[in-house]
Every structure is written in structure tokens, then in C-alpha cells.
Amino acid sequence: MTTGAVEVVVDRLGAAGDGIAEHTGQRLFIPGVLPGERVAVRPGAARGDGRAAAVVRRLSNAETRTTPACRHFGRCGGCALQHLAPAAYAAWKRATIIEALSRHGLAETTVADVLVVPPGDRRRAVFSAVGRKEGAAIGFAEAQAHAIVDLAECPVTAPALVRLLPALKAAFAWLLGSGERGQAIATLTSSGVDLVLEIGPAPDLAARERLARLATEADIARLSWRKPGRTVEVLVQRRPVQVHFDGVPAVFPPAAFLQASLAGEAALIAEVLAGVGNATKVLDLYAGIGTFSLPLSQRAGVTALEGDAEAVRALAASAAAARAAVLVERRDLARDPPDPSMLDRFEAVVFDPPRAGARAVAEALAASSVATAVAVSCNPQTFARDARILVDGGFRLLRVRPIDQFLWSPHVELVAHFRREAS
Ligand SMILES: C[S@@+](CC[C@H](N)C(=O)[O-])C[C@H]1O[C@@H](n2cnc3c(N)ncnc32)[C@H](O)[C@@H]1O
Incomplete structure (x- = not known):
């Protein structure tokens, strides 16, 4: 050896x-x-x-081993599990949720089969780029390393975004000096591609002119620039940028949060609507730009709380344009969670926090008399912690539906339905 x-x-x-x-x-x-x-x-x-x-x-191959779908698998940081056959792959994702629940004494929970989104459905990609003497490399950061695999294909990402790669590579070649790094946040919306370039120095006049030509040639709906950690500056807006949530049009600010895939989003909305049922007064926490608030508003009065100012503005504008019954308020839900008496004004509460979860919200819900709660989560560990708080507060965890919208990655999304036990 x-x-x-x-x-x-x-x-x-x-x-x-x-x-x-x-x-x-x-x-x-x-x-x-x-x-x-x-x-x-x-x-x-x-x-x-x-x-x-x-x-x-x-030295030996497992029966569950299959041929990876992509030539870059193993070096590209985007995927971890292309070599695992589909049934074993789905079973593993489901098992990660069951294990997390078991750690919090919730092993008996009904966890449905995993809904796996098809390849090519990922509509939001964060491409990393590095300047090199001979040009630029663009792709997802290399697994376990900072190097960038120069992408020639990506079976996970929507073809309309993959098709942009040669033009982005050419643009980064003149935007980045050798060794400099940048990112392109590309989102496929109902209006076409929204592109935000994240690079240190502000583009000068000549660069802005070249980027305007790029937007026209690649039919990019809107092209923006931001210095890392700063606000976005729109450089070229060729048409208004919208998405649709269950058919309801919504304003899409540059690089805003959007569920990673269209099929995943449709499944999440369907599960949230089913969990909320006939409730007529619904609170949507961590509402973003309205993925759940806008569809819910077609059947209930909705109050939406969200921490990001840009998302709050966008959701308020979308609700006004759709004449939808959504009251939108900006609130930091970690520091200032709704108190139980506020929660009691609603028949159902939906919450979809970032990966850190919603401990403070779960504690307030546990102390409230809200009848129905629906959790959406991209992190089974923090979800299981928060679910335990709800169960200890008198809710029953009716079921969990895993939705795999992060194909071949180790991540999984889920929706959980809770109902307060009659006392
Ligand atoms: C996973 S996203 C979900 C957004 C929306 N529900 C959707 O499906 O598009 C989480 C949202 O929580 C918001 N957020 C993060 N931390 C927050 C906080 N402390 N208070 C309020 N909102 C927060 C983010 O801005 C983001 O919109």
C-alpha cells in the first residue's frame, strides 16, 4: 500500500x-x-x-454506487452525493431528518417520503470567480478547498443560468486582476435572469458600458453590482423583474432570497397551504418577498413579518399591486419575537427561519394558544430543536414532508404541520 x-x-x-x-x-x-x-x-x-x-x-464498490451525472463531480464544491443511487440517496436525506428528530425525543414522528426535484431545476446560483493571468475561472468553490473548478456543465442548475457561464467568464477576465476574486449571483425569474456581480472595486465608466453590452447580448433582465457586504447598485435594468408565487406576481429585488428551485417552491407552497387549512387569519414569519404570504392571501387575511427592509418593501408593493390582504411589517424576530398575546390573534402561524432556526418564535408559540403552526426549514437540526419546544408547549407534530430542492447536496428542506392538542 x-x-x-x-x-x-x-x-x-x-x-x-x-x-x-x-x-x-x-x-x-x-x-x-x-x-x-x-x-x-x-x-x-x-x-x-x-x-x-x-x-x-x-478496493470495493457498494451496491448503492452509481455513475455521477457530471464530469466535475468530486472536485466541484456544488455536489456531494451524485455517486449514490437515487433510492438510497432519498432514503439518506429522509434519515437525516429522522435522526435529528430522534435526538430530541421525536422519533415517532411521521416523516413522508422525500420529494426530489429534477435536475436542471435550480434557479439560483452563486458562481465564484477568480482572475488568472490567462483569463478567469468560474464555477462553484472546489470541495474542501478554496480553488474554483472551471465549470463546463452543471446538471443541477437551470440551463438558462449555465448558458451564461462563457459570457460571465469573459466578463470576469477583464473585471478581475490575477488572484482577485468575485461572485455572480444569478437568479432565473419570470422576467429572465437577474444578475448581481459582487466585486471589490466599483466598475468604472468603461466597465459599465461593457456590462451594459453584456446585459443586452446575454438578454439579462437586470444587471447590478455590489461591493461585498454593501447595498446593491443597479447598473442596467432592461425590464421590471418579477417572480410568481402560485400565480401571484411579486416584485423581485436584486439577489433577493428565493426558494432554490421552482418545483421545490411549488411543493413547499402546497404543503404550507395544506397545513394552514381553512384558517382565515394567518401570521407568516420570516416572510421574505412573499413566497407563502401572497398565495395565502388568496384565501386568508395575512400579516407578514420579515427582517430585511428591501424584502419588506417588495412584499408591500406586490401585495398592493395584487390587491392582496397582506399587512407587512419589518421586525427582527430573533431579538423581538411576537409575544404570545399577539400570536393569539391568529388561527395559524407559518414560520420559515434561516438555518439558525426560530427558537424565540417557537418559545412564544409554545406559550400561546395558537391552534395551528406550520414550520418550513432548511436545517433539520434546528428544526428538531424548535419542534421539541412546540411539542413541550402542547402541540402535536402531525407530519414532516422532506422536499429535496438541493439536489445531490447534503442539504434538505422540510415542511412540518403542528396542531395544538385539545386540553
Ligand atoms: C429561509 S428565508 C425564507 C423567506 C420566505 N419565507 C420564502 O420562502 O421565500 C428566511 C427569511 O428570514 C429573514 N430573516 C433572517 N433573520 C431574520 C430575523 N432575525 N428577523 C426577521 N427575519 C429574518 C430573511 O431575510 C429571509 O427573508
Whole structure:
């Protein structure tokens, strides 16, 4: 065997999709391998509660192994699980939710089968770019590294966004000096592509003219620039940029949050509407630009709370244009959660927090007498923590529906329905 290499059998998949094996009491995280496979690996740097290890040679193949869909798999940081056959892949995503729930004493929960979105449905991509002497490279950051794999294809992302890559690569070649980094946040909306370029120096007049030509040639609906961490400056707006939530038109601010895939979003909306049922007064927390508020407003009066000023403005404008019954208010829900007496004015509460979850909101709900709660989450760990708070506060967790809109990544989205137990 190659010097420094050890032979191990992969025990299971970890949270990041890496294979996990134990060797002389040490945990090894091994990318690209599957449970049951025997592999020669070289242990490397410390990682979490173990060490990262690189595969020297795979000595056996699991029955669940399949051919990856993309030539970049293994080097590109976008995907972790293309080598896992579809049924085992869906089962693994479902198991991550069941495990998280079990850790909080909720193992008995009904977790439905995973709805997996089709390839090519991802409509929002954050491409990273780096300037090089010979041009620029553009793609997703390389797995476990800062290098960027120059993308020639991406079966996950919508073809309309992948088609932009050559033009973006050419633009970054003159926007970035050698070694400089930038990002392109591309979103496919109902009006076409919304593009935000994130680069340090402000584009000068000549660069702005070139970017205007790029927008026309690539038929980009709106092209903006922002310095990392700063507000966006729109450089070219060729038409108003809209999305539709269950058919209701919504204003889309540059690089705003949007559910990652169209099929995933449709499934999330359907699950939220089903969970809310016939409630006529609904509170939508972490409302964003109205993914749930606007569809809900077609059957109920909605109050929407959201922390981002731009999203609040957009949702208020969309609600006014659609004559929808949505009252929108800006609020930091972590620092200033609604108190139980405010919650009691609603028959149902929907909450869709960022990855950190909604502990303060869950505590307020637990102390309220709200009858129905619907949680949307992209993080099973914080969801399970918050679900425990609701259950301890008298809710029953009726069911969880996993929706895999992050195809071949280790992430999974879910919707959960809660109903207060009759006392
Ligand atoms: C996962 S997104 C969901 C947005 C929306 N429900 C949707 O589906 O498009 C989470 C939202 O929470 C908002 N947010 C994050 N932290 C917040 C906070 N502390 N208070 C209020 N809103 C917050 C973000 O701006 C974002 O719009």
C-alpha cells in the first residue's frame, strides 16, 4: 500500500455527505465513498471530531454506487452525493431528518417520503470567480478547498443560468486582476435572469458600458453590482423583474432570497397551504418577498413579518399591486419575537427561519394558544430543536414532508404541520 495509507471500511455517511470510517479509535471523513466500501485512504488535517482523509484507492464498490451525472463531480464544491443511487440517496436525506428528530425525543414522528426535484431545476446560483493571468475561472468553490473548478456543465442548475457561464467568464477576465476574486449571483425569474456581480472595486465608466453590452447580448433582465457586504447598485435594468408565487406576481429585488428551485417552491407552497387549512387569519414569519404570504392571501387575511427592509418593501408593493390582504411589517424576530398575546390573534402561524432556526418564535408559540403552526426549514437540526419546544408547549407534530430542492447536496428542506392538542 502507498506510504501513509491505511485500509478502512466505510461505516456510514456523515452530515456533509462524506463517508465516515473509524481507524484506531479515530474518526475519518472521506469524500466520495459509500457505506460498506473498503478503501485505502491517507489521513490528513484535523476536521471536526476526527481527520479528513483522501482516497488513495477504492478496493470495493457498494451496491448503492452509481455513475455521477457530471464530469466535475468530486472536485466541484456544488455536489456531494451524485455517486449514490437515487433510492438510497432519498432514503439518506429522509434519515437525516429522522435522526435529528430522534435526538430530541421525536422519533415517532411521521416523516413522508422525500420529494426530489429534477435536475436542471435550480434557479439560483452563486458562481465564484477568480482572475488568472490567462483569463478567469468560474464555477462553484472546489470541495474542501478554496480553488474554483472551471465549470463546463452543471446538471443541477437551470440551463438558462449555465448558458451564461462563457459570457460571465469573459466578463470576469477583464473585471478581475490575477488572484482577485468575485461572485455572480444569478437568479432565473419570470422576467429572465437577474444578475448581481459582487466585486471589490466599483466598475468604472468603461466597465459599465461593457456590462451594459453584456446585459443586452446575454438578454439579462437586470444587471447590478455590489461591493461585498454593501447595498446593491443597479447598473442596467432592461425590464421590471418579477417572480410568481402560485400565480401571484411579486416584485423581485436584486439577489433577493428565493426558494432554490421552482418545483421545490411549488411543493413547499402546497404543503404550507395544506397545513394552514381553512384558517382565515394567518401570521407568516420570516416572510421574505412573499413566497407563502401572497398565495395565502388568496384565501386568508395575512400579516407578514420579515427582517430585511428591501424584502419588506417588495412584499408591500406586490401585495398592493395584487390587491392582496397582506399587512407587512419589518421586525427582527430573533431579538423581538411576537409575544404570545399577539400570536393569539391568529388561527395559524407559518414560520420559515434561516438555518439558525426560530427558537424565540417557537418559545412564544409554545406559550400561546395558537391552534395551528406550520414550520418550513432548511436545517433539520434546528428544526428538531424548535419542534421539541412546540411539542413541550402542547402541540402535536402531525407530519414532516422532506422536499429535496438541493439536489445531490447534503442539504434538505422540510415542511412540518403542528396542531395544538385539545386540553
Ligand atoms: C429561509 S428565508 C425564507 C423567506 C420566505 N419565507 C420564502 O420562502 O421565500 C428566511 C427569511 O428570514 C429573514 N430573516 C433572517 N433573520 C431574520 C430575523 N432575525 N428577523 C426577521 N427575519 C429574518 C430573511 O431575510 C429571509 O427573508
